Amino acid sequence: MNISDTKATLSFSDGSPSVDMPIYKGTIGPDVIDIRKLYGQTGKFTYDPGFMSTASCNSSITYIDGDKGELLYRGYPIEQLAVNCDFLETCYLLLNGELPNAAQKAKFDETVTRHTMVHEQMNFFFRGFRRDAHPMSVLVGTVGALASFYHDSLDINDPKQREISAIRLIAKLPTLVAMAYKYSIGQPFMYPRNDLSYSANFMHMMFANPCEEYKVNDVLVRALDRILILHADHEQNASTSTVRLAGSSGANPFACIAAGIACLWGPAHGGANEAALTMLKEIGSVENIPAFIEKVKDKNSGVKLMGFGHRVYKNFDPRAKLMRETCHEVLNELGLQDDPLFKLAMELEKIALNDEYFVSRKLYPNVDFYSGIVQSALGIPVSLFTGIFAMARTIGWIAQWNEMIADPEQKIGRPRQLFVGSPVRDVPSIDKR
Secondary structure (H helix, E strand, O other), X not given: OEEEEEEEEEOOOOOOOOEEEEEEEOOOOOOEEXXXXXXXXXXXXXXXXXXXXXXXXXXXXXXXXXXXOEEEEOOEEHHHHHHHOOHHHHHHHHHHOOOOOHHHHHHHHHHHHOOOOOOOOHHHHHXXXXXXXXXXXXXXXXXXXXXXXXXXXXXXXXXXXXXXXXXXXXXXXXXXXXXXXXXXXXXXXXXXXXXXXXHHHHHHHHHOEOOEOOOOOHHHHHHHHHHHHHOOOOOOOHHHHHHHHHHOOOOOHHHHHHHHHHHHOOOOOOOHHHHHHHHHHHHOOHHHHHHHHHHHHOOOOOOOOOXXXXXXXXXXXXXXXXXXXXXXXXXHHHOOOOOHHHHHHHHHHHHHHHOHHHHHOOOOEOHHHHHHHHHHHHOOOHHHHHHHHHXXXXXXXXXXXXXXXXXXXXXXXXXXXXXXXXXXXXXXXXXXX
């Protein structure tokens, strides 16, 4: 973070003295105005609902340029990582700042693999949930409960313990997600297998059963791995900010990640791919698309096009192109090109990419549109989509949390407010209310 020679000057029309504020430059991206002394110098706060113009921290992990459609993990374009790396290499990069060499990769893969099993007592936790409980509620509870089992890695001021907690969370999330699924369908839990890759192991825990051997399909495993890479981190989004805010109080890493999962559960955040698939099912068939499109164009209809456009990416979502390729690979591998739901999705994609209404508004299909289709093709139920998202984003959360703990400038989060309630008043006696 370099201070600029230029300063920002805030002036007031009531004759109050103006205030100079320093400006900092990042490596790339917009400069920031340092307003930390604003209240002390002026007695005023800034007002920024949703923190859309406020940088809450400095970070060297992920960079997004929404106008250019650019997403970088530690400086590497997402397009290159998704093609040339697997998910655990991406995890290593986000945690450590550099891609691993062959020896580092082998050691990291082995360490994560050896931590995938959860404590046997965790099995009993699941019995306390209803079988139809939403997987995200199960994950909030079970991830938070990990703190009950791993007292040896809760000292957040010890870098070694933070590293162990990071490994445990990356390793155990797939196991817990798969357990939540197996519990919901009444099948026995499948233990992790150390001879399988991270994504293959998850597919095995999800879809194997004791009655027959599960055959790993490399195309499907690679598709899942790509979903995980594309969702691994996304700068200071709502759930990442939640993890940082929880962590700023000194809370243990398992509690912080559970808080992130709770935030991700919201339909405006992690539930977007679930909403996109629900929309496709509501449309029903290709013949109904024109009528649906007309409703979308009618502002009074209340019908929204889910899985298109993005709050940050103003042109296109760089993850969507990669996910689109994966989507077609999976549908071809499984022979699902003629499945009614997937034909409908591809037809809707074609219309949205060519219809002037959508093109002029830059409502391109985003990563959620394609990842929902891919996960459905893999056999993952819609209710578990956000659980897969949580599994992927855990590495981003833990990397951001780790960076925050080590940041000497970090303070406990305490947003300010513009109070618009009643001024001070006296309490009347009960007979006068």
